[in-house]
Amino acid sequence: MPSALPSGDPVPEDGSLPASALAGLGEQPFGIYVHVPFCTVRCGYCDFNTYTAEELGGASTAAGASRTTYAQAAIAEIRRARRVLGDVDLPVSTVFFGGGTPTLLPAEDLASVVGAVAAEFGLVPGAEVTTESNPDSVGPAELATLREGGINRISFGMQSAVTHVLATLDRTHDPLRVPSVVEWARSAGFEQVSLDLIYGTPGESLADWETSLDAALACAPDHVSAYSLIVEEGTALARRVRRGEIPMTDDDDHADKYVVADERLTAAGLGWYEVSNWARDDASRCRHNLLYWTGGDWWGAGPGAHSHVGGVRWWNVKHPAAYADRLAAGLSPAHAREVLDDESRRVERVLLELRLRDGLGADALDEAGKAAVPDLVGRGLLDVRGGRLVLTQRGRLLADGVVRDLLP
Structure with a gap:
């Protein structure tokens, strides 16, 4: 299921x-x-x-x-x-x-x-x-x-x-x-x-x-x-x-x-x-x-769909019949939500933007994360381009490990 x-x-x-x-x-x-x-x-x-x-x-x-x-x-x-x-x-x-x-x-x-x-x-x-x-x-x-x-x-x-x-x-x-x-x-x-x-x-x-x-x-x-x-x-x-x-x-x-x-x-x-x-x-x-x-805003319609607006994330009830019943009753189909604090949004920014060829702005890192960058560059996992951190091909293969180093 x-x-x-x-x-x-x-x-x-x-x-x-x-x-x-x-x-x-x-x-x-x-x-x-x-x-x-x-x-x-x-x-x-x-x-x-x-x-x-x-x-x-x-x-x-x-x-x-x-x-x-x-x-x-x-x-x-x-x-x-x-x-x-x-x-x-x-x-x-x-x-x-x-x-x-x-x-x-x-x-x-x-x-x-x-x-x-x-x-x-x-x-x-x-x-x-x-x-x-x-x-x-x-x-x-x-x-x-x-x-x-x-x-x-x-x-x-x-x-x-x-x-x-x-x-x-x-x-x-x-x-x-x-x-x-x-x-x-x-x-x-x-x-x-x-x-x-x-x-x-x-x-x-x-x-x-x-x-x-x-x-x-x-x-x-x-x-x-x-x-x-x-x-x-x-x-x-x-x-x-x-x-x-x-x-x-x-x-x-x-x-x-x-x-x-x-x-x-x-x-x-x-x-x-x-x-x-x-x-x-x-x-x-x-x-x-x-x-x-890139942390934008979107509304997800449909059973189980997720949405995000301004740091609030919510998700709809899963079953199509329950979804339609809630709408027919004039109710929101949302099942639950979470309000992201600044630190959660920063962590998500690192997780997601690092996956992009455009890279992650170094300003998203805390001091411990910034301290890890030279070693990652030295190991051939990251390039630094105009203040942005970009995964190398080898870094893409080990992206989860790079993220762990940048979010100690």
């Missing part, structure tokens, strides 16, 4: 925020995340808050648990967000549909959510509007409707080009379909196309990983995300590892494959801008994710 929500402080029934959280609204980019919790099948490695029709059971007739009515529940929360955030001029810079598989909803429904965001908040000129998609969940007609509905960036969950690797991950799409959906997206007018890859799956050889990289690059994507497989407790994959059916993932294998990915992607003209992300140019970077990594 999906992972548990963290504990936190109670949220007012109307979802109102402290005045301190609202004070700086509009001073930096603002984003909207929309979580679509539906999947056709549950992948063995996934611990996201997602549900198949079988898992929803009888609840699938409830408004928020039905694909046919889900968009209306998300729109209701977007309207609530506008009321909670008040009258401040707050045009949205980025919208991101994640999941789950957002494109299991009718394309018209996703477009209607974009329309609701535009009606309630407005969109900045050139706003980035992204949807994730599985390669087998869209065709030319759906892609054309998505593009006409204001979605201009799409991220396909390719994961691998090798059949036996996809089978281990419980991915059901035909890898030969990926070039077709990328071509269809281009024909529909999508300005940015991204491919998601996973490396380090048990049984994946280095040659398998190179095959996947070559297949991804043959599609000429604007952006590639490449993540090492993590075996999360409670997932089907973790149970298979525990039973000895497949081996545990290997850190050295992950490191070797990361280096190969970085070299291949860089040679193809995609530069890293975050530890696990490469882009054709600055315009191809995922602006929505950059908002997360």
